[in-house]
Amino acid sequence: MEKSKVYFTDFRTGLGVSLTVKLQKLIRMAGIGTIDMDNKFVAIKMHFGELGNLAYLRPNYAKAVADVIKENGGLPFLTDCNTLYPGSRKHALEHMDCANINGFNTVTTGCQIIIADGLRGTDDIIVPVPNGEYCKEAYIGRAVMDADIFISLTHFKGHEAAGFGGAIKNIGMGCGSRAGKMQQHQSGHPHVITDKCKGCRRCSKECGSDAISYEGKKAWIDPAKCKGCGRCIGACAFDAIRNDNWDARKKDGRVYCRCHQRKTELPYQSDNRRIT
Ligand code: SF4
Ligand code: SF4
Numbered sequence: 209m210e211k212s213k214v215y216f217t218d219f220r221t222g223l224g225v226s227l228t229v230k231l232q233k234l235i236r237m238a239g240i241g242t243i244d245m246d247n248k249f250v251a252i253k254m255h256f257g258e259l260g261n262l263a264y265l266r267p268n269y270a271k272a273v274a275d276v277i278k279e280n281g282g283l284p285f286l287t288d289c290n291t292l293y294p295g296s297r298k299h300a301l302e303h304m305d306c307a308n309i310n311g312f313n314t315v316t317t318g319c320q321i322i323i324a325d326g327l328r329g330t331d332d333i334i335v336p337v338p339n340g341e342y343c344k345e346a347y348i349g350r351a352v353m354d355a356d357i358f359i360s361l362t363h364f365k366g367h368e369a370a371g372f373g374g375a376i377k378n379i380g381m382g383c384g385s386r387a388g389k390m391q392q393h394q395s396g397h398p399h400v401i402t403d404k405c406k407g408c409r410r411c412s413k414e415c416g417s418d419a420i421s422y423e424g425k426k427a428w429i430d431p432a433k434c435k436g437c438g439r440c441i442g443a444c445a446f447d448a449i450r451n452d453n454w455d456a457r458k459k460d461g462r463v464y465c466r467c468h469q470r471k472t473e474l475p476y477q478s479d480n481r482r483i484t
Contacts, residue, residue: 213238228272235276243357245282251324251355252277252286253378255363256307259296265363267316273361274319282357284319286312288382289349290329292389292438294447300327324349325385328442332385347388386438393451397434398441402426404448414443 215238217230252273257264270286277284286307290298297303300323307313307321314320325331326349333353335346352358360375367373381392390398407425419433420440427448429440441449 228268231269231272232276235273240276241280243280245277245280245357248282248356249354250277250282250284250357250359251352252284252319253352253358253360253362253382254286254288254312255378255382256286256288256297256303256312256321257310259306259309263363263365264310265361267311267313270312270317270319270361273359274317277359278318285351285355286317286319286321287324287349287351287355289325289352289385289389290323290442292386292393292441292451294441294444294450298447299329299442322351324351324383325388326350328439329386330439330442332387343391347385347391348383349385349388352383386442387436390436390438390451397431397436398429398438398449398451400427400429401448401450404446406446406448408445410445411440411443411449414439 215234217234219227221227221230252270254270255264274284274286288297288303290300290303292298296306303323304321312321331350332347333350335348335353337344337346340346358379360378362375362378365373367377381389384392405426407422407427409422409427411427412420412422416437416439417433417435419430419435420427421430422428429449438451441451443449
């Protein structure tokens with residue numbers, strides 16, 4: 209593959225030239241104007257931050273990019289997919305509230321927010337990955353795939369598992385629906401935190417694999433039946449189902465996804481009673 213040309217700038221500014229103006233200059237230099245955006249949907253993939261943290265790009269930067277897209281005739285929207293973990297972005301309502309509280313709205317950014325994988329993280333499109341070593345198909349949030357043009361507006365960060373998080377993680381993990389994220393964390397299945405489980409049985413209604421049963425009033429996930437779609441995580445209003453990916457590293461140090469597990473006869477069998 210041909211190496212990409214990388215354009216970058218520093219944080220120094222002169223009188224009357226803000227960082228957002230510098231960002232616009234940078235993306236114009238990088239050739240955003242050469243993309244035919246006329247009346248096309250342009251997805252700006254972001255991370256809106258979790259509630260209470262400041263580790264995300266300020267909305268001003270999103271507006272700077274959205275304004276350039278509009279100048280070029282495009283129809284920008286901000287997007288991200290729901291999280292696998294219970295935080296402040298696990299379904300679309302929470303996610304949009306979180307984005308709003310962190311400052312992302314139509315006034316500050318000049319465009320709408322669409323949560324790409326829908327209300328419960330289940331609205332996805334299966335995208336073939338013909339040369340994928342572990343996975344031959346990816347589950348991507350529908351709004352990302354429905355867009356004509358995709359721009360990754362990424363913040364750089366340290367990451368406890370990957371070392372660093374940047375554009376590749378913003379796209380590769382961030383555009384995955386709940387099923388897509390489950391696939392990437394597939395070395396573990398979700399488990400029930402019994403103390404939090406209220407026995408409402410909503411999760412079993414969501415599960416298409418008949419993997420959830422009840423012992424007393426507490427849900428239990430049978431790892432032998434669980435397909436790892438993650439629907440139950442979004443279904444639980446009490447944050448009682450989690451995927452902690454605790455067995456992500458196999459003995460030989462490699463991480464295996466579900467597709468690979470199928471090939472190798474489930475090298476890892478989660479015991480979801482282990483964490484309660
Ligand atoms: S949806 Fe949550 S609280 Fe309800 S039974 Fe399932 S795990 Fe328990
Ligand atoms: S992850 Fe999917 S298959 Fe597994 S228990 Fe939850 S809903 Fe069922």
